[in-house]
Amino acid sequence: MPQESTVMDWDKLRIFHAVADAGSLTHAGDVLHLSQSAVSRQIRALEDSLGTTLFHRHARGLILTEQGELLFEATSSMVRKLDTTAARIRDSEESVFGELKVTTTTGFGTMWLVPRLAKLYDRYPDLKIDLMLEERVLDLPMREADVAIRMKEPNQQDLIRRRLLNIRMRLYATPEYLAKAGMPQTLEDLGPHRLICQNPQTPQVSSGAVLSQMLLGRNISSTLMVNNYFGVLQGVLNHVGIGVLPDYLSADFPSLTRVLPDIQSGEVPVFLAFPEELRASRRVAAFRDFVLEEIQSLRRQQTEEQVTDPSAK
Incomplete structure (x- = not known):
């Protein structure tokens, strides 16, 4: 099968590289934990598959042919890349990269x-x-x-x-909006104001939906509904009205004024x-x-x- 052939080819290349590096079948066998005869068979099989001689055999050892030098250059590049990859995997214990x-x-x-x-x-x-x-x-x-x-x-x-934390939905507005429209003191005072919130039927945390539903039931004269809190925030920052927003925003937008401090959602x-x-x-x-x-x-x-x-x- 093709997959089996690919695995065997890589195995032959690995053995070839060890032999070329050691200059001896015996020494390569020691490194690879293979017998000399097993290493020799693999080298012969690789030479047969490539249709060329990779080593000149001498009494003092093996010397690469021209074709063997070309293949050794390629396997050396492969080994360097593998070593680099292995190092990056080990180094990832200290460094962070990737998706x-x-x-x-x-x-x-x-x-x-x-x-x-x-x-x-x-x-x-x-x-x-x-x-x-x-x-x-x-x-x-x-x-x-x-x-x-x-x-x-x-x-x-x-x-x-x-x-991580618990958040609550609360009411916020800009000082500019409140200077123009007035600061409500009770829920009944919200009537003339514009409320910015998510429609209670849109996907959101249930506590936020419950708070919005309660506020919308107070005969609010004007509303702006947005299907996410980012849109609600933009409306508030641009003085459109009083918005239902998560309390974690108060740290990043200290200029916002909390409205009706006793009114908030349950914990989320x-x-x-x-x-x-x-x-x-x-x-x-x-x-x-x-x-x-x-x-x-x-x-x-x-x-x-x-x-x-x-x-x-």
Whole structure:
């Protein structure tokens, strides 16, 4: 069969290289843990398949023919490439490179993760990230992605998971919008304002949908509905109205003003998960550690906000 022939050809080339390097069937056999006669048979078979003589045989040993020199040059290049690859595999225990497929929600990916990735690339410039932003939960065990950051605990089997933080959906607006439209003091005061949120029927975390549904039931006079939180954020930043947004944004957008501090959604857990088989992957470990560092920084900022502004709690 063709596959069997390919394996045998490589085996013959490996033996040829050892013989050419050692200059002796006996010495090559010692390196390869083969008998001299087995090595000799393989060399004869290779010469027969190529239709040429690869060695001049002398009493003092073997000398490569012109054709043998050409083949030895080729096998030497192959060996160098294999050695380099083996070294890179070993070195990957200290370095990080190659492709990493990451999936998370559109909101978290665009508003929190992507703005921080420059730090990760500074640390690992050879990393190639394929970031898939969607609400659909990709199948990690089937390797649709290597790492997932989801707004609920993954229920797939054979996953390593870590809870990153809990978030809540809250109300935010710009000082410019509030200066023009006024600061609401109660839920009833929201009526004349424009509410920016996701339609409760669109895919999103259930706590956010519940909060939006409750607010929409307050006889809001004007609304802007966007099918992801990035769009909601853009509306808020451009003074369109009061938006329902995740609280982790307060660290990156300190100019936003929290509206009705007593109104917020229930807690939404955020998990990082990856397949058990990738436990030893340096790429996965590097990404996980980076995200954990950034989450710790976020927590410190949120703690500082709570100390300086008790209404932010």
